[in-house]
Amino acid sequence: MKTLRLLLLPFGLLYWCIVSVRNLFYNMGIFKSYSFTTPIIVVGNLSTGGTGKSPQTEYLIDLLSNDYAVATLSRGYKRKSTGFVLADATTNADSIGDEPYQFYKKFPNIRVAVDADRKNGIENLLQLSPKPEVLLLDDAYQHRRVKAGFYILLTAYDDLYADDYVLPAGNLREGSSGAKRASVIIVTKCPPNLSGEEQDAIAKKLNPTPEQKLYFSYIAYDxxxxxxxxxxxxxxxxxxxxxxxxxxxxxxxxxxxxxxxxxxxxxxxxxxxxxxxxxxxxxxxxxxxxxxxxxxxxxxxxxxxxxxxxxxxPIKSTFINNGNNFNTTILNYVAQSTANR
Incomplete structure (x- = not known):
């Protein structure tokens, strides 16, 4: 496997160049990004999957839905429908995808929608009455056409983005420099007893910016x-x-x-x-x-x-430490964005 990845490195370099140019064009404003006054939180990763986006999204729903009208927007991976679909009583996993359907069944007090075009999906959600007060975008870290107010970047404990390569040599959708866009970084699927020394070693490897907060979480089973x-x-x-x-x-x-x-x-x-x-x-x-x-x-x-x-x-995402600090950071962002709006 390692030999095959070495052989694929030239293709990975080409892929990295293409993605880097795309990101540069968005950073420079050559490609247009759209902002919205409604608070938008993105949950995503740099890798192709397996970092625990769904339990982290559910954590945010639990945190916010008692005080705000929450809506989730996903691509709806492998669904059999197209365009914008708002979940209702006729919905199933085929029509919106398994993860959005899970959100819909588990949290009947929120709106759940899918649309590969996140901008179009947001615009459709904001036309609803009552209008959502917070939007959670699942797996949209690379969707630069929408500029969210808060980005949560996930990376799995046993598969850190700092140790990986871009596709097809590795599993990264973009280079590790993309982590700089994150508001917070969460190392997921950690051992529940992860020591402070191990956390420090991972922090050194990921090297977050001074403005970024780093958290560690594990999966708790029911x-x-x-x-x-x-x-x-x-x-x-x-x-x-x-x-x-x-x-x-x-x-x-x-x-x-x-x-x-x-x-x-x-x-x-x-x-x-x-x-x-x-x-x-x-x-x-x-x-x-x-x-x-x-x-x-x-x-x-x-x-x-x-x-x-x-x-x-069932499973849920649980913070090893500083969970209250994370909650406060999210609640402060939403409250401030709502007040500014």
């Missing part, structure tokens, strides 16, 4: 699994053979947390669309067994497998 009608303590399922299904970018931690002796783990590509043949095979494999999957995968599987045997395990 102690129960859920479906549309029921929930079961996860520990009650230990000792019973289970089928564990994951179609996410980095499923290893999920498998390690859930798997017990005798369980069968099935891995699929990220955002995988389960064909009818695969669903039938899953149903046969899971005969008289419980299927446990991620919340994102559940959005694509619900209604397609027996509901009494299909469960998902």
């Amino acid at each position: 102690d129960r699994v859920y479906n549309t009608t029921n929930s079961i303590p996860l520990k009650e399922l230990n000792g019973n053979s289970k089928i564990i299904v994951a179609g996410i970018a980095k499923p290893k931690p999920f498998f390690q947390h859930v798997k017990q002796v005798g369980d069968v783990c099935l891995t699929y590509p990220d955002h995988h669309y389960f064909a009818e043949k695969e669903l039938k095979e899953l149903a046969v494999i899971a005969t008289n067994k419980v299927i446990i999957t991620t919340e994102k995968d559940y959005m694509r599987l619900v209604g397609k497998l027996p509901d009494d045997r299909l469960f998902y395990l």
Whole structure:
């Protein structure tokens, strides 16, 4: 694999040049960026995925939605629709994508929309009544056509952008210098007991600017699994053979947390669309067994497998330290932007 990446370095250099020129044109104003008076927070990364954008977006929804009318806007990756789509009672994962559908089902008090053209999506959301007071843009760090007021850059603990290369030699969508646009940087998926010394070493490697704040978070798993009608303590399922299904970018931690002796783990590509043949095979494999999957995968599987045997395990983003400081930073940005508006 390392040899292949070395061979791809010349193509990575070409890709880096193209992206760098694009960013330069936006910085110089040759390519136009559009600003809005409504507070806009972007959650994104430099890499191609697997940094925990969805749980971080849900963290922001929890933080803000009690005091503000919140709307999320995503691209709607792998959806079967086009253009601007606002989630409603007829929506499913096919029409808006699994992650936006998860937001919609989990937070009924917010607006959820998808549009590959973020500017168009924002304009459509701001025409709604009542108008959203805060917009959360999921996976829009490279969408320079919209200039947000606050940028949250995520990088995974075991795959820091400082250790990676641009595509196709590595997994970065743009060079690590793109991190300078971030308001805050969060190192995600850390061990919960990450020491201060390790945090300092990572901070030295990432080298944030004096204006940027650096945080560390981990993924906390729920102690129960859920479906549309029921929930079961996860520990009650230990000792019973289970089928564990994951179609996410980095499923290893999920498998390690859930798997017990005798369980069968099935891995699929990220955002995988389960064909009818695969669903039938899953149903046969899971005969008289419980299927446990991620919340994102559940959005694509619900209604397609027996509901009494299909469960998902929720996760949430949790800060190792300084979480209150992060909350205050976000709340202050939104309050100040709202007052200025």
